[in-house]
Amino acid sequence: MTDTLLLLVPIAAEHKALLLQRFRVIEALDSSARAAAIAAHAADIDFVLTNGAVGFTAAEIATLPRLRLLAAQGAGYENLDIAAARAAGVPVCNGAGTNDDCVADHTLALLLASVRALPQQGAALRAGQWRDALPLYPGFTGRRLGIIGLGAIGLKIASRAAAFGMRIGYHNRRPRDAAGSATWFDSPASLAAWADDLVVATPGGAGTRHIVDTAVLAALGAGGHVVNIARGSCVDTAALAAALRSGLIAGAALDVYESEPHPPQDLVDLPNVILTPHVAGWSPQSIHATVENFIANVDALQRGEPLPTPL
Structure with a gap:
């Protein structure tokens, strides 16, 4: 049978x-x-x-x-x-x-696109603006990447980011021997205060709900970018929208949302947000x-x- x-x-x-x-x-x-x-x-x-x-x-x-x-x-x-x-x-x-490699690849694509403002620069060019009229966007060498959740996927993200010359920090419940030269931080807020950019790669569930909230975003600061490839529940959507609108942080790139499968309505009209439909592992x-x-x-x-x- x-x-x-x-x-x-x-x-x-x-x-x-x-x-x-x-x-x-x-x-x-x-x-x-x-x-x-x-x-x-x-x-x-x-x-x-x-x-x-x-x-x-x-x-x-x-x-x-x-x-x-x-x-x-x-x-x-x-x-x-x-x-x-x-x-x-x-x-x-x-x-x-x-799908660890696929997720890590997508994460770096989102981070690169957000920090280098690729959608905004493309839109400006289509509107007739040349580079001299645009801001300068940072390169990656020496930039500090904080990873919340240094599991198997987090480690692959870290190795890819290190190849771009980034410095790596992370937050787990405890330090990991596999982390190599990456620096451990005992809280998301302390990691965000150190980092230039923040990637969320932790498992979902009640224990990580809104692990990125207003306090973490404020600690990340005005030049910071947030990438979430974990679960939508890990990031407080309302807090993120407010931070992006006010300039508290510079940008965000998200593959997952609290509203899935519906787009996050608080974010869809913001020019400094990149959205993909939960396809990082596909x-x-x-x-x-x-x-x-x-x-x-x-x-x-x-x-x-x-x-x-x-x-």
Whole structure:
């Protein structure tokens, strides 16, 4: 009998084909389709593939008697009820490591574009302004980058930024041996006071909600730029909008928002904000890797071996 997979996240046809080779796939990409799929197929579902934003609840877990694995597509898992899964004897895994390079690349692209004001300079040129009429924007050598959350992705961001000649600081709950020459700070505010620019790369959840707030933005100061590729909840949107409008900081570049999937209305009209639609971890290579990683976890489960990327 073919195992049944409940797929709650959109996947391009070329990558979905990998799943269709192995599973009977029930695709449910919105709340109504999800409820209908669970109601109709609860007795048949063996695996669930979701992501941190879409999640999976305790009530849903309780309705699936055959559930053998709950999986998050990417690294995030903040809306998966892991405790309920464990209580039901269901292992949980994520896609740790599958899109780290893609996220780090996108982060540097956002930081470069924000600090060098690439959208603003392009708009000025289209409006007939030449370089002599424009401000000078800073280069990167010697600039100080603060990273909130020096995990696997944070470390890749740090190595890329160091290649541009930036100095690196970070805030974690405790110093990391893997940080090398990067400087540890015991709070986001102390890191921001040292930094010229701030990247948010910490996991989401209640513990990091609004970890970047008015106080952190004020500490960063008038020349500072904020990049968020973590979770929208990590940055106080209203505080960020006020800081950008008042000149408290210079700019921001965001791939994630508190209002997802809707654009952040407080920010969309600001010329010193760059917005991308939560695509930092999306590339053909990374999506292919997430699907292969999910299949590898299923294979390990079926062989009775430890999962490659357990939670």
